[in-house]
Amino acid sequence: MATGSRKATLHDVAKCAHVSVASVSNYLNDYPYMRPSTRERIQKAIDELGYVTNQQARNLRSGRTGLISLSLPDLNQIYFAELAEETIKQAREYGYRVIIESTGNDRQREIDSARAMASNMTDGLILSPTQLRTEDIPELEGDYPLVMLGERLFGAPAPHVVMANETAAQAATEHLLKAGCRTIAVVGGTLDDSVPSSRSMRTKGYVNALVDRGQSVRSELIRETGEWTSAEGAQAVRNMYAQGIRPDGIFALNDLLAMGVISQLREMRVRIPESVRVVGFDDIDEAKYTIPSLTTVDPGRATIAKLAIESILSQLKNGARAPRSRIDVAFQLKYRASSPQV
């Protein structure tokens, strides 16, 4: 490596190796038809000058950046942090890097994520909105690669990768039913389905499972909560018991709620799973470490990330936005100690 005063360019390398810039460029891009001796001279010059390709110039020329935008509500929510981690990992497999936008559940920032795509800074956008409304769909028009995530804006003009909220919740509930539970509470649930959301979809799955078994849906077993935190999960259990409700199964709509549920039940000396089975949703890392460890729904985070990245790259290859479509991701029930498989 040279005592670089200024950064070496293709031009410098060409001069140093006594070849043309085209040859150097070819060399860098693995052009096959090239005399070995030329190759060597070029490589030597590169080493000597400590040359590194300037990505920006390459980007301008090629129209690609090797960057993908991932727009999420909030990395403080474990689910999204873990999704981001998976997405970064997947992108790296293909030589891509990820810019993360955190929108903080702000509609304008969600729109801005889309608008930023017009400036060519990244090769594609993976967007997980929570506030966008149907009227915002025009903001998503464009020819850049786009993949939608989450429960909103199914009308968006792009592929939409969705987790199986409803069927997974149904399977979780069926598991409890099959294990003999007859009084299954759903913590975090709601019967309000005016706005599609994880909350409403998962509750619907729960209801479906009961109905399929000919069981009645008891509204006192549907425990609404505010935020999905462990404190709310614990509170929900306390309230339920205070009202004399004694479930033998609890389906918490995410793992944090489930952690609160477990902690409260243990506090109350309720045995898990002997007296009450507990099932969560998301399969966050901590679910393995609760006591007892948490049976939960793995919504296929890794698959979601993989499909999203692959769709972006295939749209990029085709040079066109893929049409609106829906890609359902398989879920998996992870059986752990809080409700073993029967």
Added chain:
Amino acid sequence: MATGSRKATLHDVAKCAHVSVASVSNYLNDYPYMRPSTRERIQKAIDELGYVTNQQARNLRSGRTGLISLSLPDLNQIYFAELAEETIKQAREYGYRVIIESTGNDRQREIDSARAMASNMTDGLILSPTQLRTEDIPELEGDYPLVMLGERLFGAPAPHVVMANETAAQAATEHLLKAGCRTIAVVGGTLDDSVPSSRSMRTKGYVNALVDRGQSVRSELIRETGEWTSAEGAQAVRNMYAQGIRPDGIFALNDLLAMGVISQLREMRVRIPESVRVVGFDDIDEAKYTIPSLTTVDPGRATIAKLAIESILSQLKNGARAPRSRIDVAFQLKYRASSPQV
């Protein structure tokens, strides 16, 4: 917005507005000396053509990208996810976006993060390594803006923003002492300080506090753990009690451990804080929601992110890497129910 066949360029706008490209460029960059009528014509043309500046071209010309790399071990670790969130937020304040590299505690990937800087893709690097060794320091030479984070590689040729692991741990322990605790266990601690780490620094702080009070350090109160998970925290408490050790204060070296500690104590009907006070470290979001809520050390995550970003930007402005330096960030004890202020 026009029925853009192809994306409009500066050139197109210039032609449409009957001015030169220079004027359009000036307009876009808020050049003050410009006839209002010209301004208007240009703006009209921009609207008409739906022109958006091409960032890549601007980047090539200006040598800047508006991107900062943040290289972290793992977004699945809540602390890092929350740090990333803060960093993204701070960067946005200055009009910057963040590329997140997740190195998975892999030394080669940590090195790659640094090497990637040579290609001009981002304007600076915030690096939080866990595996880099002193011999890797040469990899960090360069004139690009760099900020180091964490407990390693203090010899690196760049500013190093560090949290007050030792003094914060000392303060946390002093708080317990002041509250009357006489048998304070440290969960996650270690007396091995051969490798500098959060673990060893925080333990050292704990020891300092005891020594300052003239108390002896009892090795059976230093409870080593494997990973810092809540399961390990709970296990540590069980082991301790099984050995007949009855602490009246527990300092857990991070919040996940503390959550396990709390959950196990409640299980055992030990009253918090009456019988045992519990203090954690990190102030993750969940710490507010444990039951009882967790007294913990806020290591100044927001400040760390802010200082890191600001240092990157100031290095950028100065056109040179800032010299090696150490920037200590103030911590704050967050008093909550698990150990109220005395």
Added chain:
DNA sequence: GTGAAAGCGCTAACAC
């Protein structure tokens, strides 16, 4: 105040 022109460093035709 505004315009002409020279690149930033690279890639991709196309010529030889």
Added chain:
DNA sequence: GTGTTAGCGCTTTCAC
């Protein structure tokens, strides 16, 4: 096989 050249879309002197 290798070289020449024309830009990618923008910013920035420097004339006028």
